[in-house]
Amino acid sequence: xxxxxxxxxxxxxxxxxxxxxxxxxxxxxxxxxxxxxxxxxxxxxxxxxxxxxxxxxxxxxxxxxxxxxxxxxxxxxxxxxxxxxxxxxxxxxxxxxxxxxxxxxxxxxxxxxxxxxxxxxxxxxxxxxxxxxxxxxxxxxxxxxxxxxxxxxxxxxxxxxxxxxxxxxxxxxxxxxxxxxxxxxxxxxxxxxxxxxxxxxxxxxxxxxxxxxxxxxxxxxxxxxxxxxxxxxxxxxxxxxxxxxxxxxxxxxxxxxxxxx
Amino acid sequence: xxxxxxxxxxxxxxxxxxxxxxxxxxxxxxxxxxxxxxxxxxxxxxxxxxxxxxxxxxxxxxxxxxxxxxxxxxxxxxxxxxxxxxxxxxxxxxxxxxxxxxxxxxxxxxxxxxxxxxxxxxxxxxxxxxxxxxxxxxxx
Numbered sequence: 036x037x038x039x040x041x042x043x044x045x046x047x048x049x050x051x052x053x054x055x056x057x058x059x060x061x062x063x064x065x066x067x068x069x070x071x072x073x074x075x076x077x078x079x080x081x082x083x084x085x086x087x088x089x090x091x092x093x094x095x096x097x098x099x100x101x102x103x104x105x106x107x108x109x110x111x112x113x114x115x116x117x118x119x120x121x122x123x124x125x126x127x128x129x130x131x132x133x134x135x136x137x138x139x140x141x142x143x144x145x146x147x148x149x150x151x152x153x154x155x156x157x158x159x160x161x162x163x164x165x166x167x168x169x170x171x172x173x174x175x176x177x178x179x180x181x182x183x184x185x186x187x188x189x190x191x192x193x194x195x196x197x198x199x200x201x202x203x204x205x206x207x208x209x210x211x212x213x214x215x216x217x218x219x220x221x222x223x224x225x226x227x228x229x230x231x232x233x234x235x236x237x238x239x240x241x242x243x244x245x246x247x248x249x250x251x252x253x254x255x256x257x258x259x260x261x262x263x264x265x266x267x268x269x270x271x272x273x274x275x276x277x278x279x280x281x282x283x284x285x286x287x288x289x290x291x292x293x294x295x296x
Numbered sequence: 297x298x299x300x301x302x303x304x305x306x307x308x309x310x311x312x313x314x315x316x317x318x319x320x321x322x323x324x325x326x327x328x329x330x331x332x333x334x335x336x337x338x339x340x341x342x343x344x345x346x347x348x349x350x351x352x353x354x355x356x357x358x359x360x361x362x363x364x365x366x367x368x369x370x371x372x373x374x375x376x377x378x379x380x381x382x383x384x385x386x387x388x389x390x391x392x393x394x395x396x397x398x399x400x401x402x403x404x405x406x407x408x409x410x411x412x413x414x415x416x417x418x419x420x421x422x423x424x425x426x427x428x429x430x431x432x433x434x435x436x
Contacts, residue, residue: 064316068316068319089340089341089344092341092344092345092348093344095348096344096347096348096414096415097415099348099351099352100415100416100417100425101417103351103354103357103416103417103418103419104417104423104425106354106419107417107418107419107420107421107422107423107424108423110419110420110421111421111422111423114421116421120423123423124423127423127425128415128417128425131389131415131425131427132415135413135415135427138340138412138413283354283419284419284420284421
């Protein structure tokens with residue numbers, strides 16, 4: 036009798052708790068599904084971050100391309116090309132970026148600066164005594180977008196090469212003078228180096244190029260160059276012109292007048 | 297009443313269990329896809345940054361201007377992380393392939409390949425732009 040009663044109790048207990056067990060099992064399964072969903076969602080977010088990172092990289096790549104295009108155009112203009120070439124090149128680049136099948140659709144608009152100094156984004160100032168400036172400046176508006184995200188940005192690019200020249204001469208004898216010239220070169224980021232350098236001086240209204248055998252150049256490695264050369268002139272002051280091309284092949288020149296020491 | 301419906305409840309339970317199992321399969325099947333997408337995006341970013349690094353001082357455009365494909369392959373091998381397989385193709389504005397030789401450090405095999413495209417403008421005084429396509433795969 037007693038054993039039969041215990042069996043009935045166990046059976047009753049199992050039947051009474053079967054609903055609770057089902058609820059616990061359902062909760063566990065729901066928890067598993069929820070955690071899996073959250074995990075997948077987090078992974079999805081990481082992918083989105085990666086896409087944004089890639090779009091940022093893409094944006095910097097476009098900026099680099101526009102910067103290089105401006106360097107190329109300024110090198111062209113400063114070596115005798117038409118100043119309108121900057122606008123032409125930037126428009127061509129914008130067209131290439133629009134049509135190239137890239138990671139994102141890209142719409143670039145270039146607006147070269149036009150003001151009292153810049154003409155079609157180019158400024159060549161080679162007449163100031165002792166200072167020469169070759170510069171290009173343009174504003175850009177960039178819209179880049181993918182199916183997931185987009186970047187819209189405005190930026191400006193300035194490319195400049197500048198030379199400052201000063202000097203004096205020492206009289207060697209009645210016919211010859213030793214000219215000591217110092218040139219300092221800068222670009223838009225700071226000190227810059229020259230790849231080519233040419234010096235001319237004026238004698239009786241005629242500009243004469245200083246022969247390389249007569250020219251001693253000391254490169255201090257910090258954008259400062261010291262030049263020594265001998266000229267044959269009777270003039271009391273010596274007009275000198277320093278012409279350089281920087282490492283990007285951007286040409287600039289500056290004129291100065293060297294007095295006696 | 298309960299005993300009469302017990303069979304139907306068992307069928308519902310079986311149906312529910314099957315639903316749970318299939319939904320678990322459906323959810324978990326997305327996980328490796330997301331991981332692959334993330335890895336692929338990372339690799340594309342690495343490629344783009346390597347090209348930008350080369351283009352910072354105009355070297356990339358210079359190599360292409362000079363048609364120095366050997367030099368370009370060597371320098372890419374230096375800037376890309378170790379264990380990365382690459383294949384670079386250079387096109388002009390009309391999408392005509394310029395490189396006459398394969399610029400690569402080996403075969404990709406069965407690895408997942410990710411490609412990054414980069415518009416390179418040469419710093420030379422004549423305007424030249426190139427479309428550079430760099431395909432990458434990470435050695436497993």
